[in-house]
Amino acid sequence: MSFAAGADLGLLIRKLETIITVSDAERQALERLPITRRQMPARQDIVRYGDHPSQCCLLLDGWAFRYKLLDEGKRQILSMHIPGDIPDLQSLHLPVMDHNLSSLTPCTVAFIPHDALLDLTRNFPGLTAALWRDTLVDAAIFREWMTNIGRRSTLGRITHLFCELYLKLHAMGLAENHACEMPLTQSDIADAIGVSNVHVNRVLQELRGQGLLTLQGQRLVIHDWVQLTKRAEFDPAYLHLKSAAVS
Amino acid sequence: MSFAAGADLGLLIRKLETIITVSDAERQALERLPITRRQMPARQDIVRYGDHPSQCCLLLDGWAFRYKLLDEGKRQILSMHIPGDIPDLQSLHLPVMDHNLSSLTPCTVAFIPHDALLDLTRNFPGLTAALWRDTLVDAAIFREWMTNIGRRSTLGRITHLFCELYLKLHAMGLAENHACEMPLTQSDIADAIGVSNVHVNRVLQELRGQGLLTLQGQRLVIHDWVQLTKRAEFDPAYLHLKSAAVS
DNA sequence: CGCATCGTTGATGGGGATCAATAGCTGTGG
DNA sequence: CCACAGCTATTGATCCCCATCAACGATGCG
Numbered sequence: 001m002s003f004a005a006g007a008d009l010g011l012l013i014r015k016l017e018t019i020i021t022v023s024d025a026e027r028q029a030l031e032r033l034p035i036t037r038r039q040m041p042a043r044q045d046i047v048r049y050g051d052h053p054s055q056c057c058l059l060l061d062g063w064a065f066r067y068k069l070l071d072e073g074k075r076q077i078l079s080m081h082i083p084g085d086i087p088d089l090q091s092l093h094l095p096v097m098d099h100n101l102s103s104l105t106p107c108t109v110a111f112i113p114h115d116a117l118l119d120l121t122r123n124f125p126g127l128t129a130a131l132w133r134d135t136l137v138d139a140a141i142f143r144e145w146m147t148n149i150g151r152r153s154t155l156g157r158i159t160h161l162f163c164e165l166y167l168k169l170h171a172m173g174l175a176e177n178h179a180c181e182m183p184l185t186q187s188d189i190a191d192a193i194g195v196s197n198v199h200v201n202r203v204l205q206e207l208r209g210q211g212l213l214t215l216q217g218q219r220l221v222i223h224d225w226v227q228l229t230k231r232a233e234f235d236p237a238y239l240h241l242k243s244a245a246v247s
Numbered sequence: 248m249s250f251a252a253g254a255d256l257g258l259l260i261r262k263l264e265t266i267i268t269v270s271d272a273e274r275q276a277l278e279r280l281p282i283t284r285r286q287m288p289a290r291q292d293i294v295r296y297g298d299h300p301s302q303c304c305l306l307l308d309g310w311a312f313r314y315k316l317l318d319e320g321k322r323q324i325l326s327m328h329i330p331g332d333i334p335d336l337q338s339l340h341l342p343v344m345d346h347n348l349s350s351l352t353p354c355t356v357a358f359i360p361h362d363a364l365l366d367l368t369r370n371f372p373g374l375t376a377a378l379w380r381d382t383l384v385d386a387a388i389f390r391e392w393m394t395n396i397g398r399r400s401t402l403g404r405i406t407h408l409f410c411e412l413y414l415k416l417h418a419m420g421l422a423e424n425h426a427c428e429m430p431l432t433q434s435d436i437a438d439a440i441g442v443s444n445v446h447v448n449r450v451l452q453e454l455r456g457q458g459l460l461t462l463q464g465q466r467l468v469i470h471d472w473v474q475l476t477k478r479a480e481f482d483p484a485y486l487h488l489k490s491a492a493v494s
Numbered sequence: 495c496g497c498a499t500c501g502t503t504g505a506t507g508g509g510g511a512t513c514a515a516t517a518g519c520t521g522t523g524g
Numbered sequence: 525c526c527a528c529a530g531c532t533a534t535t536g537a538t539c540c541c542c543a544t545c546a547a548c549g550a551t552g553c554g
Contacts, residue, residue: 050484066390068390068391068394070394070398070399070480071480074398075398076393076394076397076398078390078393078394090383090386090387093376093379093380093383094380094383094384094387094487096484096487098387098390098391098484098485098487099390121372121375121376122372125368125369128368128375128379129340129368132340132375132379132382133340133341135379135382135383135386136337136340136341136382137341138386139337139382139385139386139389140337140341140345142386142389142390142393143313143315143325143345143346143389144315144345145393146323146325146389146392146393146396147315147317147323147325149393149396149397149441150323150396150438150440150441151317151321151322151323151438151441152317153541154541154542185499185500185501186500186501186502187500191397191398193397194396194397194398195542195543196542196543196544197500197501198502198503198542198543198544198545199541199542199543201501201502201503202502202503202542204501205502233317233318237297237343237345238345240341240343240345400509401509401510432531432532432533433532433533433534434532442510442511443510443511443512444532444533445510445511445512445513445534445535446509446510446511448533448534448535449510449534449535452534
């Protein structure tokens with residue numbers, strides 16, 4: 001357990017500041033949260049379906065994702081998470097997990113006890129609102145993903161996903177110049193947008209062929225942001241960022 | 248504006264009680280909420296994309312649904328709502344609407360000013376948690392719908408939707424004996440599960456042919472609940488009901 | 495260097511979109 | 525009370541997007 005975790009929790013503060021304005025008192029309360037740091041290898045479950053967590057997981061470094069498994073091994077990826085996110089914040093008020101949370105890359109996470117967070121919410125209505133709001137943005141992204149999966153073409157789905165991830169990274173200062181890390185495999189993308197991995201492969205080739213983007217190694221480079229957002233029918237309103245401006 | 252709205256707000260209390268236990272003090276505070284009642288015809292928007300609502304909408308009677316519109320008139324239905332629901336509770340902390348809320352049937356709604364709700368959250372941490380939790384269940388349902396749309400067969404999607412709606416109605420005491428109102432058109436179902444209305448029609452015939460259910464007029468009768476939940480891979484955990492028991 | 499994971503390619507078939515036409519149902523007004 | 529309009533449900537025909545299966549490179553890691 002670490003109590004000198006100002007730097008770690010600074011990331012949480014930065015995240016909250018992409019959504020609200022954090023006062024000094026709130027900032028200090030956040031920095032006083034007791035946390036347990038942990039390193040995780042890639043693709044290891046952090047919390048599982050059926051668990052009753054007693055803490056939340058703040059992602060400090062690396063990527064994570066949530067998913068559900070169905071019969072016959074089918075998988076639906078529900079969300080992607082980057083540093084600053086608390087992917088299982090809902091466990092604060094929903095005692096039993098209805099899905100899994102896993103690391104995507106090697107990760108550093110900080111566990112925050114529910115007790116400490118609930119304490120915070122009792123004393124800082126502003127932070128309660130901020131955390132609540134964070135879960136509401138989460139839900140807003142779910143709604144957009146539903147729309148993505150249900151009603152867009154495969155090409156639209158992939159480009160929409162990339163637009164969203166780039167913007168999320170950009171808001172946290174983790175991406176510039178329309179380029180960013182992209183550690184998803186093609187199978188991950190497939191399970192996020194509801195198509196087969198083979199089809200993802202073919203549509204990615206088409207996107208490359210059209211010169212819209214490059215995806216090599218673990219890196220995404222967007223060559224024509226405006227055109228990409230057009231193909232994706234991407235409207236960033238649903239991310240509810242304080243400033244959604246990206247040239 | 249009506250201040251003698253105990254009966255109306257009793258519905259909200261009943262809804263919250265499907266999720267948490269409401270204390271007497273909380274109950275009284277809820278019953279003191281100032282509300283404005285309104286009648287709505289079927290299929291009329293209540294709140295629209297881009298709006299900045301200053302109140303939340305408690306559904307007293309009838310069904311409502313949320314949806315997004317895309318290019319070329321494509322529509323994705325995001326959720327279905329029944330009496331007791333507050334379909335736009337997220338507007339309490341997300342000032343701008345990223346989707347539309349519309350009546351499905353003729354409705355009676357009660358508008359509750361944001362001010363009054365925010366006041367409540369300042370004085371009743373338990374109610375804050377309850378309302379927060381309500382939006383978290385909302386999100387849990389979104390996750391399940393994502394999975395439904397992304398990874399289940401069309402037959403699985405339809406049956407899953409019916410299982411969910413029946414259970415939600417049952418929890419509110421609005422359905423018994425595996426039968427309930429079902430005012431969705433086939434096009435509504437199609438836009439909820441991400442297929443075409445023609446295909447919905449054909450799969451419904453198959454369901455009828457297999458004797459699993461009857462769907463005539465505006466009424467759904469489930470003939471074999473166990474079998475239906477099997478075909479749907481339906482696991483009610485994601486609804487986070489206090490008691491999910493249905494024979 | 496060998497194994498595992500990931501990416502790529504080809505062939506094949508089916509689920510489901512799309513278009514179009516007809517029939518049924520409901521409310522409305524003359 | 526009937527006629528009409530408009531919506532909803534149904535059916536048929538056609539086509540293609542994409543799942544699936546299978547095989548083969550490529551890449552990275554212990």
